[in-house]
Amino acid sequence: MSSDATATEQALTRIPSGSPEYWRCVDFLIDEAEALDQNRLEDWLEMLHREIDYRAPIRVTRERARGLSFSKQGYHFFENHESLLTRIDRLSTDYAWAEDPPSRTKRFVSNFRVYSIVGSDDLTVRSNLLLYRERLDETHPQFLVGERDDDLREVDGELQLVRRLILLDHSILMTPNLGIFL
Amino acid sequence: MYQPQPDVLTFLDEFEGALNGGTIPIRTFNDSELHELELDRIFTRAWVFLGHESEIPARGDYVQRRIGRDPFVLVRGEDGEIRALFDTCRHRGAMVCRAERGNAALFRCPYHGWTYKNTGQLAGAPLLKDAYGSDLDKSKMGLHAAPHLESIHGFVFASLDPDAPSLDDYLGDARWHLDLIWGQYEPGWEVVGEPQRTVLAANWKAPADNFSGDDYHTVYLHRSTTETGIMENPAGDAALWDGYHVQLGNGHHFIRNMIPPEEPGPRFLGYPEEVQKGFSPTMQSEEQYEGLKHTVGFVGTVFPNFGFLCFPFKHDRSADFVTAMSIRVFEPRASGEMVAWTWSLCPKGVSEEFRQESYRTTMGTFSAAGTFEQDDSDPWMSITRSAGTTYARKVGMQVDYRMGMHGNASSRRVDDYPGPGVAYYSVLEEGGQRGFHRRWLQFMRSEDYPPKMTPEEQNAGAGVPGSNGGG
Numbered sequence: 059m060s061s062d063a064t065a066t067e068q069a070l071t072r073i074p075s076g077s078p079e080y081w082r083c084v085d086f087l088i089d090e091a092e093a094l095d096q097n098r099l100e101d102w103l104e105m106l107h108r109e110i111d112y113r114a115p116i117r118v119t120r121e122r123a124r125g126l127s128f129s130k131q132g133y134h135f136f137e138n139h140e141s142l143l144t145r146i147d148r149l150s151t152d153y154a155w156a157e158d159p160p161s162r163t164k165r166f167v168s169n170f171r172v173y174s175i176v177g178s179d180d181l182t183v184r185s186n187l188l189l190y191r192e193r194l195d196e197t198h199p200q201f202l203v204g205e206r207d208d209d210l211r212e213v214d215g216e217l218q219l220v221r222r223l224i225l226l227d228h229s230i231l232m233t234p235n236l237g238i239f240l
Numbered sequence: 241m242y243q244p245q246p247d248v249l250t251f252l253d254e255f256e257g258a259l260n261g262g263t264i265p266i267r268t269f270n271d272s273e274l275h276e277l278e279l280d281r282i283f284t285r286a287w288v289f290l291g292h293e294s295e296i297p298a299r300g301d302y303v304q305r306r307i308g309r310d311p312f313v314l315v316r317g318e319d320g321e322i323r324a325l326f327d328t329c330r331h332r333g334a335m336v337c338r339a340e341r342g343n344a345a346l347f348r349c350p351y352h353g354w355t356y357k358n359t360g361q362l363a364g365a366p367l368l369k370d371a372y373g374s375d376l377d378k379s380k381m382g383l384h385a386a387p388h389l390e391s392i393h394g395f396v397f398a399s400l401d402p403d404a405p406s407l408d409d410y411l412g413d414a415r416w417h418l419d420l421i422w423g424q425y426e427p428g429w430e431v432v433g434e435p436q437r438t439v440l441a442a443n444w445k446a447p448a449d450n451f452s453g454d455d456y457h458t459v460y461l462h463r464s465t466t467e468t469g470i471m472e473n474p475a476g477d478a479a480l481w482d483g484y485h486v487q488l489g490n491g492h493h494f495i496r497n498m499i500p501p502e503e504p505g506p507r508f509l510g511y512p513e514e515v516q517k518g519f520s521p522t523m524q525s526e527e528q529y530e531g532l533k534h535t536v537g538f539v540g541t542v543f544p545n546f547g548f549l550c551f552p553f554k555h556d557r558s559a560d561f562v563t564a565m566s567i568r569v570f571e572p573r574a575s576g577e578m579v580a581w582t583w584s585l586c587p588k589g590v591s592e593e594f595r596q597e598s599y600r601t602t603m604g605t606f607s608a609a610g611t612f613e614q615d616d617s618d619p620w621m622s623i624t625r626s627a628g629t630t631y632a633r634k635v636g637m638q639v640d641y642r643m644g645m646h647g648n649a650s651s652r653r654v655d656d657y658p659g660p661g662v663a664y665y666s667v668l669e670e671g672g673q674r675g676f677h678r679r680w681l682q683f684m685r686s687e688d689y690p691p692k693m694t695p696e697e698q699n700a701g702a703g704v705p706g707s708n709g710g711g
Contacts, residue, residue, distance in 0.1 A: 114609075116434050119340040132433025134609045136600045141556040144468060148611050153463035156614040198441075229340060230579060231438040234617040236609035 070173035070182055080172045083183045083210055086217045091165035094239055099146045102239070107211055107220035112137040114204075114224035114240060128225060134236055135224065142239075149237070157237040164190045167206075180209045180220065187224075189240065191233060200233040202226060202240060242280035248273050252685050254636070255677075260701045262642030264677055269443040270627035274684075275575035282544050282683045283308030285401040285690075287410045289546035289569055290314045290324055292583065293394040294430035300343040300358050306571050306579075307400060312386065313337045314396060317359035318345065324386035324398040325360045336383070341434070347383075360385050393422035394429055397542075403689045412489030413660040413695060414542055417496075420528045420659065421509075421538065421550070426520045427588040431567075432599045436582045438608040443627065444545055444572040445680070446620035447580065451539055451547035451568070452493045453485050453672025456643065461615050470554040470611055472561055481668045483536075485651070486661040489695045491543030491679025493672040494661070497536040497551075501658075506533040510552035510563045512594060515587045531658050543679050545570040548585075553612075555597075555604035562597045566606035576624050580617075582607040641677070644669025646703040653702075662695040671702050 073079050086105070093102045106112075114135040120127035137145075149157055169186040189202040209221035224240045244252075251267070251274070258264055268274060290305045291314050302315035304327070311327040313336075327337050329349035336347040336356060346363060347356045353366040360383040368376065386398035390407040392415070397407055408415055422429055450457070459480050465471040483497035499507055508516045509532070521529040537551035547568040552561035569581035584602035586595050605612045623639075626632055644651050649669045657663030664671060675698040682690045 116436055118434050119338075121339045121342060124339075124342070129434045131599070132436065133600075133603060134436060134607070136596075136603060138556060140558045141600070141604060144470060144554070144557040145611060147557070148464045148468040148470070151464040151467045153460070153467065154615065155461065156618045229437065231436075231608055234438060234440045234442075234608070234621060235614040237614040 068178060069176040071176065073172040073174055073181070075170070075172075079174075079181065080170070082217065083172045083181055084170050086210060086219075087167050087170070087183060087185060087208070090219070091167050095163050095165055097160050099149065099239075103143065103146060105217075105219055106139060106142065107213065107218040108139050109220055110137075110139050110142070110218075111221045112142060112219075112224075113222070114226060114236075117226055117229045119229045126225075134226070134231070135240070154237070156235050159194065161191045161193045161238055163238060166190075175209075180211045181217075183208045183210060187240065189238075191238065202228070202231075202233060204228075204240070206240070242276060244277050245273055248277060249685075252681060255681055258638055259641075259674060259677055259681065262645045262674070262701070263638035263640055266623070266627045266632050266637045266639045268627070268677070268680075269445060270576045270624045272575045275443075275572070277684055278572065278680075279308045281686065282680070283310075283400075283572065285399065285404060285683065286544050287388070287390075287397040287399045287404065287407055287542075288544070289542065290389075290396050290398055292429075292431045292567070292585070293322065293391055293396060295341075296322065298343060300345055301341075302337065302344060302358070303341045304337060304339075307386070307398060308572060311335065312398070313347070315344075315358050318357065319359055321359070322389060322391070322396060323360055324389050324396075325356075326384035326386075328384070329354050330362065330381045330383065331365070356383050392418055395422070401689060405689075405692070409692065410490060411542065412492060412692070413486075414488045414490070414492035414494070414540070416528070416660050417486070417488065417494050417538075417540060419524050420532055420535075421540075424519050424523045424529060424532055425515075425587055426518050426523070429585050430588050432584045432586050432595060436603070436607050438580045439573070440578050440580055440617055440621060441576055442578050442617070442620040442624045443575060444570040444578040445676075446623050447568070447570045447578075447616070448541060448545055448547065449673050449676055450616065450620070451541045451549070452676040453495055453539075453667070453670065455481065455483070455485075455495060455667040456670070457619075461619065462612055464615070465553075465605075465611055468611075469557050470605070472552055481651075481666040483665075483667045484654075484657055485664040485667050485669060485672050486657060486659065487663075487672060487675045487695045487698045488661045489698055490693050491676055491682075491698065493541050493675060495539040495667055495672070496659075497538065498531075498534045498658075499536060501534065503534070507536050508532060509535055509537060509550055509565075510561060511587065512563075514594060515563075515590055518587060518589070527658055534658075541676065543676065544683075545572070549606055553601050553605045555601040559597075562594075562601040564598060564602040564605055566602050568606075576628060580608065641670045641674050644671050644702065660695075662699045671699055674701065675699060 115128040116132035118127045166188040171184040173182040191200040204226035207223040210217045211220040296316045312324040331354045334351040336349045355363045362378040362381040387402045388399040486494040539549045541547045550565040565585045567583040571579040584599045651666045651669035654665045
């Protein structure tokens, strides 16, 4: 299991690397990263399921015996489709200063683990994320590093993201704001 | 005691002259010598907010916190008492608490194994008798603790100065306002989740100044939020000025937005019925009960680096407005670096649904990921950048805080504000921010604990309409 806060209740069966389902999920997440890196937020929205549950719990430094210690109640992001839409609409106004000019970002997605979910047609994909971010002429790059625990659902022949849990490795965020999506 | 450089003392004299004229030297927002003096003269003296009692409900519960840059463990001891223990072993000085929060009967230093009770008392050390004979008196070798620690409505403050006044005296008229907001809800208040922390390349005073009455920035910096409909603004931009600025003495400030007294309301900060019924008319004065009933929202600061904010906002544009309550600390790290802390505070005993919606709305607006605060981080960092420039220092660059001086703004001092303090109506003035910097100056210049600053003294220099001189 990924972490105490995140553990999916359902039983998961690993889908081997290299199978068609595996590559389909990998392609989806790589295309998604490209859409976000290119600031094509409308395209990104199209990749999200209407029932999306999108969260980034706060990471807390705890003793080893306490496990990975993600907060069970505290979140940087705690979003649904409408709130993500609200964020994207706000970013498209002329007054979203923190992202205009936009950050230059690159999302490196790796360590894919794809699972089928017993009793569901959705697929679970776990991957690692390394996000590089810089703004203006700053020369101190910012990094956001973590694991993502996603569920993908097929709708009309296309995959959509229906659940994302972003498990950051930072107990103090090393970036001044989260004006970007993870 | 840290002795300021002569250059710094000259600067502080210039600062006073500038402030009386309504400007301040931008250098204050990024200067390493000033910062060292701030750590010594402000953060080892002032009452600093450390956390909320609901974060450490059980005996042994602890959280790591900072006073200035210094590490303390805020812990509820086995005797039930809350202390702020200096996280530094008495033997060699290594840290004894390495997790951010938890529950512990003992804190153990990893270096040689000196072990302390959660009251701070030295419990033991390996080979104690062979190593020290009877030379080591355990009762005198406990962890250092903040000499003063007091709570009000669950908010825990500490001061490192034995000469500090009581928290009540320190708060001045802020006390009445804390009672107004958090002293009238019978079930009490609690923090939801753990605080969010973000490092910013900004001076801690940039957000402290902002929270001390910078309503002027709302209409422009945060225009994206009115355009997107996530801030309540039915009457247009003019309505954004509709509120009071109240100087509370000792550098504290409150922004308070109210519905008119003839409107019955109740507003109670926009909380839903399930919360409103928990407000009691008998816990504080009638004026405070009626006052809260008519209060729409507020932004407040307790000098030096504690801020709080409460308004109804939308996290999700298609949903209703939900009351968000954001509790803030602006932790100094260096002259050009700070950590922004955010807690979400919620009334106790509410439905899980409301608790979650209020939490989401708080973090979705006034946190690092928030739709408002994302944009605040931008000028706070660039002010700090500008303050560190050679050119700004060379020309003694001033930044402008004249709004509301000598009656230049439409905002006027009023005597019908329903509460204590020096009040202005509307919020289109900058007296609160001048007051913050005036108290800062007083702390920075005082070799002894600075005397009480009345609301009138905090407001010095505002002048009256038509006059040109400072008060």
